[in-house]
Amino acid sequence: MDTIQSDGYSIFFDDSITELFKFVEQGNYSKVFVLTDDNTGIHCLPLLQPHLVKLNSYDLIEITAGEENKTIDFCIGVWKMLIDFGADRKALMINLGGGVVTDLGGFVASTYKRGIDFVQVPTTLLSQVDASVGGKTGVDVDGIKNIIGTFTQPKAVFMNDGFLSTLPQRQLLSGLAEMLKHGLICDADYWDELKESDLSLPSAELIYRSVEIKNAVVLEDPHEKNIRKALNFGHTVGHAVETYSLLNDDDPLTHGEAIAIGMICEAWLSNKKAGLSTNQLDEVASVITRLYPKYEVKADSQAELFKLMLNDKKNFDGQINCTLLKRIGDFSIDNLCTEVELYDSLNYYAGL
């Protein structure tokens, strides 16, 4: 698989660990920091360790695993450690982990001393196909997802499917939702391929194709002015459901589980407002419900979900702005949806 060229940096697939340390050596960094969480510290760091010990010096910074820790408070902890370790402007941060580590680590690096270099080594399927391409960094404040962040490109991204074999099935399914989305918005053939594949461990080729699609969209519109909004399909409702679950459930939904619900709701809205045929709506709903467990969205939580949607970055002036599907493989941006339409879409999901 060829290296993919993104906005000023490369995404490496083959021999990526070797490539990572070639990059580190050539960069002449004053210090190297590896950010992990308690899972990747155990399962993924060992793959890097033989190379790390050959460096003059490096430091490990570990955060607690879990979406609920992608907060500004954890950023403060990491900034303080960088200060204590004497990190200067020529330091490098290697973010080794899932979306929490890559989003938070990217934000910390992009603001420490007004920006130091960082690279992403995504270790979950979700972070490989989503968080590590596109230059978005972000953390949560008050439970509002990614409300604080920057647009900053990493210096490189290193993909390695060796990390995926240790992932629980639920984590794989979380990443798969974004892959399904890439097919739905841009590539009907890819959607068909996914439908027919064994998705218990997606192949390296399927992952590669997903990164290609996301990268192409992002390159066309790095600051989310127009076409990049395609990637928001499923995310208006999905993000609200995800935040709601994080605040209310003992065992909250994963990102992908929430986006799966969002894609069904927004496919329903697509059928009402953007031309998606009823046949294709049925197909989307049936593929997704087959893969993901049913979640109960209680009727009395709908108002809270709507309030969360109003907080979404893409919404202006009290209106809810959705990306919808014209058909499988093609999207339509800037569809304004009313409160009632959004409730109806949630009712459609509840009735499946």
Added chain:
Amino acid sequence: MDTIQSDGYSIFFDDSITELFKFVEQGNYSKVFVLTDDNTGIHCLPLLQPHLVKLNSYDLIEITAGEENKTIDFCIGVWKMLIDFGADRKALMINLGGGVVTDLGGFVASTYKRGIDFVQVPTTLLSQVDASVGGKTGVDVDGIKNIIGTFTQPKAVFMNDGFLSTLPQRQLLSGLAEMLKHGLICDADYWDELKESDLSLPSAELIYRSVEIKNAVVLEDPHEKNIRKALNFGHTVGHAVETYSLLNDDDPLTHGEAIAIGMICEAWLSNKKAGLSTNQLDEVASVITRLYPKYEVKADSQAELFKLMLNDKKNFDGQINCTLLKRIGDFSIDNLCTEVELYDSLNYYAGL
């Protein structure tokens, strides 16, 4: 005085309040937020109020005045208020205040939803001649100055010398230090002019010239790769003294008072290492000591000052990197100074 063109934005001098609200109207913003502190809320906001009430809607956010409050914790407070007020990506933030408000407000705006528009209305001499030109935003963590921040340009800057008449003399002197620096690094004629002027309230023309100098330097090197380091003259020692005073003194030094000390120390280093003549060293020391009160740097605090210098953003790999003067009106970047040389420069200041 003509409008100065900076990196993609304008710095208005004449009729700047009128220009500000012309800008607001043309921007078609979803909401306008005015960030003040408890001083500017009383002394400066009234100048904006007649125009503000004509807007459809605006909200005030007030932070507590004082350098010690330019912290990440106050940022969190402002982010939460923006969330509560429902600020979306098309909101505008007007930062009305001194460097604390413009630096912190710029950082908050540049990271809220990955960046909303902001404009600077600097109300102190220091923020007019320094903080509002150059696109640096920043806040402190653990007492380390500006350790977190971004390079983000405001959409415009509005200067108004009407704000300065309410400033205490000590605040005016704080800004004056940066003006003296602009002369020392780039313009010997301007230094001579300053020497001969009544500096109890610097004229609008002197302020304008200072902004011109800073703007020219910044435009040449927006990301501080080389020539912009000129602006760090006096700031290696000065920042350390400022932080030390903030942590240890009941009535801490102002920024300019600390930079005044830094400029004397670094003029001494310039004489040792960069070619500044002894005559010119004497001239710099005598002009500055005439304007600023003497501060006692205790011998046993020197080690702590050195540790603070090591934390400075410009220092790599344990070496202290100073911008020095070749002569009055010309600078030399990237001079590495040893611990002993820095102690000697502090001893020179102490012996004046």
